[in-house]
Amino acid sequence: MTQQRIKLYQGSASPCSYLDNRQAVNIYADPHHPHPRAVYNQLIKKGFRRSGEYVYRPGCTHCSACVPVRIRCENFTPRRTDRRNLKQNNDLRVDYQPACFTEEYFQLYRRYLAARHTDGGMDNPEPEDFERFLLNPWGETLFVEARLDGQVIAVAVTDATSDGLSAVYTFFDPDHGHRGLGRYCILQQIELCGSINIPYLYLGYWVDGCQKMQYKTDFRPQEHFDGQEWIVTPS
Template identity: 45%
Template sequence: MGTPPAREGDDLRLFHTGLHDCGYWPDRQARDLVLDPRDPRLADWYALALGWGFRRSGDIVYRPHCGACRACTAVRIPVEGFSPSRAHRKCARRNADLVLRVCPAERTDEHLALYQRYLSARHAGGGMDGHGGPEFDQFLVGRWSRTRFLEFRTATPEHTLLAVAVTDMTADALSAVYTFYDPDHADRSLGTYAILRQLEWALQEGRGHLYLGYWIAGHAKMEYKRRFRPLEAFDGRQWLPFPDETP
């Protein structure tokens, strides 16, 4: 018999996944702590879960819970305190020609084509480069989450799509779920620019934090996150200022 679905008034249930290949270190095994995906209250719990260091992937809300590895650290930016660095200001100027549009989190052929190009360039051979429409939806589009796609387009008559920042909205925060962009425009630093614009979005709407998911110690692709200051890190119990120096 399977586990019965949660009912109103039940305690929130958490489950451990089995061991699986780590998505960041090919020589490591990972394990996650997952909120009951069949709980009809996930949308209500989601804001609290972000504050507990959890993350959304599709309809799954999870947090790494590996036995011997503690490399993944949930991080967030206090929106009102953010101060752009010189590099951030340069990135903003470089992309000032782009047009932004917030649209529903619904896959289009254009979104999927850009996503596949991005994965082929950035994650070749990593298992994600074969993703199609179902995998796109399973990973990025939540059935219960309040999600928007933040599009970045050229101001030319073609309005070419250069990037999409998948963004979750809660009453007091935004969560940067995933950003994919045209690999031919990597020199624009579109991932960094997406965070800058998400911070502006959060500030305009009075949201206190922008969640960035996990910073991973020693992983080069995650170093950009520590360049946003002030930055807070979750130690498993509370949010603390991210240290200026990290091992």
């Protein structure tokens, strides 16, 4: 793939979503680049992520806690916890759909945010918020959906990139929280990587000290990006 010349822009500071009493700053790729998909394919290998149509990475001056993580899917072996999760959810039907807005997806998204992000500014979204955050006019995005008796109870928003899948976001029915649907969706994305013979599942950022990010360390073997290269973490 031809390397693209990419302009980067620094965003404004805002309260950190992961660590208390810290300010966060993001670096954004030029949103007006004529080949945004090629930019994404290039930058995800350098620790960038996607939110809506924007490609970004943390660029905090005095903090480097956000560590990009990817799973080496071809070497992944489910642990006992994973096997138990798959067995518990063997009554679900998994399918892959083109990313789109539907009322069914939106109502599930609203319920998830109301339960998980109360008073966080995301808990009462409009349809435009769903589309702006999860969909992407230039990318190749799919929804990995899990259904119980025909009703969708979990959706993993997944991007296809040149060397892997990128787990953008997962939302699920809070009434089925006991099923471990977040973990289940990661396992389904790993399986999809294997079925289409691509090596990596990008999980976004792991933040040491942030409890809600600790689950990412459960999936091994994995690699962390140190700013220059991807390094295999100890088992």
